[in-house]
Amino acid sequence: TGVNDMLPLHNISTFQRQDRRGFQRYFRRILHYPQMDLEYTLWQMFYLMLNPKNVYNTTKYHKQTKNQWARDDPGFVCVQIFFIVIASLSFCISLGSFSFLRYVTLVAWSVFIDFLFLGIIAASIGYWISNKYLRVHGVHHVEQQVEWLYAFDIHCNSFFPTFVILYVVQFYTLYLLLHAGFLSTLLSNTLYMLSLIHISEPTRLL
Secondary structure, three states: OHHHHHHHOOEEHHHHHHHHHHHHHHHHHOOHHHHHHHHHHHHHHHHHHHHHHHHHHOOOHHHHHHHHOOOOOOHHHHHHHHHHHHHHHHHHOOOOOOOOHHHHHHEEEEEEEHHHHHHHHHHHHHHHHHHHOOOOOOOOOOOOEEEEEEEEEHHHHHHHHHHHHHHHHHHOOOHHHHOOOOHHHHHHHHHHHHHHHHHHHHHHHH
């Protein structure tokens, strides 16, 4: 399928109301844990590592059933943040530099800078580019616009495989990575190369 087949678009006259309701519903469900579908979230994370196309196929189905491409369930973001907190604690303990202040600093940087802040910037740039240059224009096309939450979903989908590679795999290979030599250099560069490949994977699927 081409870009136009997968590009999520909405009528511009209703976009602002839908976007506002989507944000309100999204943040309201953060405060109500029972409303989160954690089983579906873990399923998505599993297939983002093995076969990302399955995740984007379910996005098409979500559009057909709820008329919305973006997730209305914040479970993915919440679980991702939980994993980052656990991974940060593991690194602090394994490197022998555990203190409460260092742990809080590492968690704050990983969650608010690496994941949320950079993700908001990337989503906003993608949102602007999509609406500015990738929309379909023509006599038989209604003026439409891309959802910002869907652009943030793309960031989340890209970040999770990167997290697995640079947090989880890197943690279990610390013994090799902390030794100077050709093998450790090759392994560390390979991990970052794989993470860059996974970051670009969602763009290729759109």
